Amino acid sequence: AIIGRPNVGKSTLLNALVGKERAIVSPVAGTTRDAVDESITRGGKRYTFVDTAGIRRKGKTHLIAENLSVVMARKNIRLADVVVVLLDATEGVVGLDANIAGYAHQEGRAVVVAVNKWDTAENLGRRAFEQRVRQELKFVDYAPVVFLSAKNSSGLNRLLASIDESYAAASFRVPTGELNRFAQTLKLEPERRIRYITQAGVRPPTFVLFTDRKEKLHFSTERFLINRLREKFGFRGAPIIIKTKWGK
Template identity: 45%
Template sequence: MSRQPVVVVVGRPNVGKSTLFNRLTRSRRALVHNLPGVTRDRIFGEAERLGGGMVTLVDTGGLLMEDEDTFVPLIRGQAESAIRDGDVVIFLLDGEAGPIPEDREISDYLRGLGVPVVPVVNKGDRKGVDLQALEFHRLGIGEPVVISAEHGTGMDLLWDALDLHLPPAGEVDEPEEENDDQIPVAVIGRPNVGKSSLINCLLGDERLLVTEISGTTRDAVDTVLEKDGVRYQFVDTAGIRRKGKTDRGPEVLSVVMARRYLERADLCLVVVDADEGITNQDAHVAGYAWEAGRAVILVINKWDLVKDRGLGRERLEDQAGQHLKFMRHSPRIYLSALNGRGVHKLFPAMQNLHQAYRRRTSTTNLNRILTEAWEARPPAMSGKRAPRLYYCSQVRHSPPHFVLFTNLPKSPHFSYMRYLENVLREALGLDGVPFRVIIRGRDR
């Protein structure tokens, strides 16, 4: 199987790398880049090419070539590692500030690595940036592409420039099947919501621990549990239970650790505190799971501390609607890891969700479902032309990606796309699964 192409985004701090990353990956919210230390690590996502097919996008920490900050060598090392693994580099520049000495140093640094580079001038919507962009020619790394990451202008030109250095776009590769008989699960949440208690409750009550196996991160240990013939691999439970690594601040740590666990999981249990309620930080951590393309179950722990269950449930549902709108279709389980009540509901929920996450739907069945939905509620006319659905197919699973071919790919309103997503979610049982519906144009 061919490797998915890798595009790496580098540049000075605060030139708009996170904004461009979110634009290309179509993230539903901004990444948490205002927490100290968070964007010092590489962030991975997936972006769809204009001609079809996917690339892995890597957002690196801001490059500073000369600085006394002790983090800078680490940031540069992370970025260089990503660059050497990539197929092409986006060197993002600040069009409003114009070229500065640090840009020259970074361009020299990139030339020394011998990798394909596409210089991209951001903030092209600001006054005078087009003229300023001409100055970036002097960096000697090629013709700059002018964009606005904030407003999305110039994205087609950017992809045209990237495609010159990428293999031809084709069908999306299927992910490798690993441990198909095992369900990898990450347990994440902000500090003190009961992650450790939940893991210990699952392991202690069942006493069906199979083995301790080495994880992929240093000093990490995964724990495998078998229940009713199904094996669950809880990712880096030793890391979850570690208590002494909060020197950098518990809020930052919860986000950084969550990202690490999610790289190796299919499912994610997002744990929140029923007594304290659902907070913005819960939304930040949960958002990483959703944007990473992981199936999510919302675990509302410490349910035993809520005295009025009726009012408590109403309050938590309101908070979930406010902070976790992107998870409105995810399963929610109220439990107490302290006394074990409700914990048994997790196992069938995880099994059902994992089956949906890996679900493959035949083209015949998919076309029947969407054709009926299209005919029952046709999209609005585009001028004098009626949008037509030619056919659709599933191009990927884990999570599912569906492609619809129409004569007017830019015509369907986002509300109509939401209608089609709801039809698929109900017909295929995809609650809690971050599937995607992609529209592409095709002549009859």
């Protein structure tokens, strides 16, 4: 699913990926109302791309916590194997982009951050822009960042490669024996031992940790563990979920 604010170029990207004018493109924000999908086969793999309505800011009323665009986007996010969070290079990274990345993270999806309209912003420099992305989109620090121009169909191979990579990472399973040998080398908190760890699921990669203390893992300990798992096993593009259990 391609998600993002209105007018960042989601429909243009869908059309570029499928090689035809499937979705309506216009400079008016809010053009796409209903999700449009189209499939292609490439390198023996089938991809179904979903172009979604732009996510708008919450309305002024506080009674309705989420507007319809958010509800619809969340649904498309949940149904997707990989979420492409599309940014507009000409506008930089804004608060709403961070919210949108947050939805993808909360739903446990594999994520790729794609910076569109790079044809008009190349002078900004990739490294500097990626730094902005890292600063503003903290939730998805695991996501690869790619630069593209949907209008010129450039950067699409790199995007597809990142989509593949993130999906593979989200689907990766660490064998239990290897995982436990690795876990025994970690020092979590003083006087807290990992008795046993197992990967209970994929998409998203979910680990269940049995420890000897009847207490939730401290947030920083969880971060530490996630970082070590990433260092050792990759999982680029995928969130990692840790569940803690105790007892024998």
